Amino acid sequence: MLRLRSKITDNKALCGARASIDQIGMIIMDSRQTALQAWLGPALRKTFADHDWGSPGSGELIAASADASFRRYFRWVDGPRTLIIMDAPPEHEDTRPFVKVAALLAEAGVRVPHIYASDVEQGFLLLEDVGDRTFLEAMQEGMLTEERQRLFRSAIDQLIAWQLSSRPGVLPDYDEAVLRRELGLFPEWFVARHLSRQFTDSEQDDWEALCSVLLQSILAEPRVFVHRDYMPRNLMAATGTPAVLDFQDALYGPLSYDVTCLFADAFFSWPAAERVAWVQVYWDKAQAAGLPVPANFDTFINQSRLMGVQRHLKVLGIFARIRYRDGKPRYLEDAPRFVAYLREACAADQRLAPLQRLLDSLELQA
Incomplete structure (x- = not known):
């Protein structure tokens, strides 16, 4: 039985749960669950291969944060390795400015999360986890x-x-x-x-x-x-x-x-x-x-x-x-x-x- 756990950046409770890659639907009970489930597995496997990290395990998905927009964030945890998934519904949010500005900031020497994988049409990004303490x-x-x-x-x-x-x-x-x-x-x-x-x-x-x-x-x-x-x-x-x-x-x-x-x-x-x-x-x-x-x-x-x-x-x-x-x-x-x-x-x-x-x-x- 998966235990509910969540953490959001303003210390308010956000309903969330741990889940394996194949159980993402347990915490994303909306029309985007199928699309995210289909995208995340291949994105993780390619990211691990590109960085010589071996193969991703089953992992766990934890609700990571919510903000004043329609964006949601999840933390994927596999032992010591953690990554962040941004879910930005394209009818409400456009991820292209995020990708563009991330590159500008990085070029300036500012530390921003590295983008490992992206699907701007669907509104999914796989990001470096830079911690959970603001x-x-x-x-x-x-x-x-x-x-x-x-x-x-x-x-x-x-x-x-x-x-x-x-x-x-x-x-x-x-x-x-x-x-x-x-x-x-x-x-x-x-x-x-x-x-x-x-x-x-x-x-x-x-x-x-x-x-x-x-x-x-x-x-x-x-x-x-x-x-x-x-x-x-x-x-x-x-x-x-x-x-x-x-x-x-x-x-x-x-x-x-x-x-x-x-x-x-x-x-x-x-x-x-x-x-x-x-x-x-x-x-x-x-x-x-x-x-x-x-x-x-x-x-x-x-x-x-x-x-x-x-x-x-x-x-x-x-x-x-x-x-x-x-x-x-x-x-x-x-x-x-x-x-x-x-x-x-x-x-x-x-x-x-x-x-x-x-x-x-x-x-x-x-």
Whole structure:
């Protein structure tokens, strides 16, 4: 009798079970089970042959993680050897950006999971297993200061390597249209759906004034490759160099985005002073590496703050959409963290007075 066991990256239970290659249907009770079962066996055998690993055993399949998208991950275990299977239904997810960006990151010297086998038409990938302990989990467990220094300095170094490899015309542009579309998620999903109301005329005026302030700053920044979710939940505290995950949505956009994302995290609140100190570590290293950061740190932290406001508003909209469209309520539980970030930003920058009025009018408190 197979024993149920699962592990997901946000410590929430995901129904899963161990299974041999021939018993995959025991844990994937949907229309994709037959396709995955047919693909995985040959993919494993070819991967083992290509790498002189011998022949794969019967193995076990364990539900490994779930995220806010339609993707699912499974860990295949055969003694000491483990691999990860990504199941990305092609009607909802396109694996080609993942494959493309993985190659770009690897070329830049960033550690990402090696792709052993892929079927982009069916949405299956066989990946290197880079561990099951994220930076976020390590932080929630109370990692020692020395480990935090090592991990986050390494994360900054990898981010800078990624940015130094940037060039236009390779990734889609993170342009005004994309930024406005993201900002629009806040009134559409958080205000209209979650708060069950519409902006008043004065609130709409404040919203448009706020968007103008944000876009003017963001669009003036130098452009680099942007991961877009470079945060502790997507960084693995693996042995040696930490590994980077969830990079398929990368774009070519504002320089401050990823470091802002790293330290103004969606799932963990840094003390404000420590967050600023870490951004300065990045700024010092970026200057030394020749990245086009502003010569004055205060200018950069102001850019980062406005970039953060755009992201926090977007994420509030996304979390509301995930709750009401996709039936996943747990993400919206972190809404107070984002409201706290927004109110902190308002207190630091008078240009955000329209946002302050909006938060007060909507009665949003941290």
